[in-house]
Amino acid sequence: MDSPVKLRTERLNVHYGDFHALKDVTAVVAERRLTSLIGPSGCGKSTLLRVFNRMNDLIPGCRVDGAVELDGRPLYAPRVDVEALRRQVGMVFQRPNPFPLSIHENVIYGPRVHALAHGAELDVIVQRCLAAVGLWDELEDRLDDSALELTSEQAQRLCIARAIAVEPAVLLMDEPCSTLDPIATLRIESLMRELARRYTVVVVTHNMQQAARISDDTGFLMLGELVEMGPTAQIFTRPRDRRTEDYVTGRYG
Amino acid sequence: MTMTKPHHISAAFSAELHSLKDQILAMGRLVDTQVSEAVRALVERDPELAGRVIEADRAVNQFELAVDEQCIRILALHQPAASDLRFIAAALKIVTDLERIGDLAVNMAERVAILAAGPPLRAVAELPGMAASARRMLHDVLDAFVTGDTAKAEAVIAADPDMDTRAASLLAEVEGEMSREPAAVGRGLATIFFAKHLERVADHATNVAEMVVYFVRGQDVRHPGSI
Numbered sequence: 001m002d003s004p005v006k007l008r009t010e011r012l013n014v015h016y017g018d019f020h021a022l023k024d025v026t027a028v029v030a031e032r033r034l035t036s037l038i039g040p041s042g043c044g045k046s047t048l049l050r051v052f053n054r055m056n057d058l059i060p061g062c063r064v065d066g067a068v069e070l071d072g073r074p075l076y077a078p079r080v081d082v083e084a085l086r087r088q089v090g091m092v093f094q095r096p097n098p099f100p101l102s103i104h105e106n107v108i109y110g111p112r113v114h115a116l117a118h119g120a121e122l123d124v125i126v127q128r129c130l131a132a133v134g135l136w137d138e139l140e141d142r143l144d145d146s147a148l149e150l151t152s153e154q155a156q157r158l159c160i161a162r163a164i165a166v167e168p169a170v171l172l173m174d175e176p177c178s179t180l181d182p183i184a185t186l187r188i189e190s191l192m193r194e195l196a197r198r199y200t201v202v203v204v205t206h207n208m209q210q211a212a213r214i215s216d217d218t219g220f221l222m223l224g225e226l227v228e229m230g231p232t233a234q235i236f237t238r239p240r241d242r243r244t245e246d247y248v249t250g251r252y253g
Numbered sequence: 254m255t256m257t258k259p260h261h262i263s264a265a266f267s268a269e270l271h272s273l274k275d276q277i278l279a280m281g282r283l284v285d286t287q288v289s290e291a292v293r294a295l296v297e298r299d300p301e302l303a304g305r306v307i308e309a310d311r312a313v314n315q316f317e318l319a320v321d322e323q324c325i326r327i328l329a330l331h332q333p334a335a336s337d338l339r340f341i342a343a344a345l346k347i348v349t350d351l352e353r354i355g356d357l358a359v360n361m362a363e364r365v366a367i368l369a370a371g372p373p374l375r376a377v378a379e380l381p382g383m384a385a386s387a388r389r390m391l392h393d394v395l396d397a398f399v400t401g402d403t404a405k406a407e408a409v410i411a412a413d414p415d416m417d418t419r420a421a422s423l424l425a426e427v428e429g430e431m432s433r434e435p436a437a438v439g440r441g442l443a444t445i446f447f448a449k450h451l452e453r454v455a456d457h458a459t460n461v462a463e464m465v466v467y468f469v470r471g472q473d474v475r476h477p478g479s480i
Contacts, residue, residue: 208334209332212334236334236335236338237334237335237338237339237471238335238339238471239335244335245335245336246258246259248334248335249261249333249334249335249336249337250261250262250263250266250334251258251259251260251261251262252259252260252261252262
């Protein structure tokens with residue numbers, strides 16, 4: 001990995017009450033690369049993703065120990081402005097969640113809340129972000145329509161446009177294609193590759209083939225442990241750990 | 254591919270991989286028989302037997318097509334990864350080496366007629382021994398393929414230089430015989446070719462051994478020192 005380190009954890013432990021969700025996880029996410037997190041249900045991959053923008057803070061009983069850094073700065077230090085952090089580290093969810101507003105208002109929601117732009121600048125942002133996610137040409141005449149009228153794929157693209165409208169450095173994506181059909185999935189995957197040229201992208205996916213197709217690096221988690229993390233081609237052709245081997249070849253553990 | 258691995262969750266995938274392994278093993282046994290029969294045709298000076306070896310090559314070719322097709326089907330339908338992927342990649346290469354061994358058996362059988370047409374050169378006596386060594390390498394590598402025994406595969410790789418030496422010394426010996434007896438040039442050339450074919454059988458067994466090491470360990474042992 002030649003890219004600089006964007007996100008880093010060291011001996012990260014996360015508990016939900018008595019449940020030990022992440023165990024001594026030491027991970028590195030390189031800048032402007034696409035990193036996939038894979039593993040069986042309940043392995044902790046979504047928890048790890050949510051550590052990176054402190055989404056777990058919202059869960060009662062959640063305790064985070066160990067180091068988590070963005071650009072070398074601790075994310076869990078007392079003085080960290082969590083709102084500002086979430087602007088830098090955006091998130092796209094499994095189920096497209098457009099706000100019940102117009103397409104235009106969805107995109108400018110973040111810039112307006114964070115007072116990043118005003119007036120005509122907002123229109124520029126709308127065009128730039130919709131173009132970046134491949135929606136501008138099909139929606140430029142429908143900007144005032146409700147976002148709830150969009151197809152699942154369009155809605156997910158809009159959510160990505162909304163996430164990048166605040167100029168984040170990192171995009172976290174939690175199963176972003178799991179509600180899409182296979183063709184829409186391939187198109188979103190291609191968009192994700194495009195996004196990785198400008199942003200650091202971390203994706204949680206249940207679809208191993210998706211991780212293989214799109215990501216530069218892949219981390220495999222099991223029972224709260226980061227078993228192995230490395231270049232995707234290595235993970236899928238020559239995994240070092242037997243547990244990774246069994247998982248990517250579809251064997252009983 | 255070792256026996257201690259847990260089972261695939263997909264039984265159909267497991268069955269495909271097992272059947273592919275069985276096919277390759279059956280093909281390996283067939284080409285071994287082809288080599289053995291070609292050498293027997295030489296020793297027994299039996300051009301008819303040689304003709305049957307040439308005929309049987311069609312079955313070898315059928316195996317090649319069937320194995321290739323099965324590999325492509327597994328790749329398309331099951332998207333194998335890690336050791337399974339390496340196994341399929343190795344299978345696609347191994348099948349080519351086995352098919353070439355089959356072709357070499359045919360090439361040997363084609364030399365039998367001329368070799369049987371006159372008294373054998375002294376060097377012909379070396380050929381059954383060379384054939385036995387080449388076949389031992391083939392047996393060992395098929396065994397290593399089935400059991401995933403990389404030590405055995407590496408022993409096959411280590412045995413190859415000896416075959417090259419024996420082929421070279423046979424060549425020198427036959428050259429001497431041909432210069433002393435110009436009438437023996439035709440049989441002399443056929444003898445040299447025969448030895449060369451056996452030496453090539455050993456080369457292909459070595460290639461298979463390299464593929465066994467690759468799919469078991471994920472390590473490419475071809476062309477050492479070239480990277």
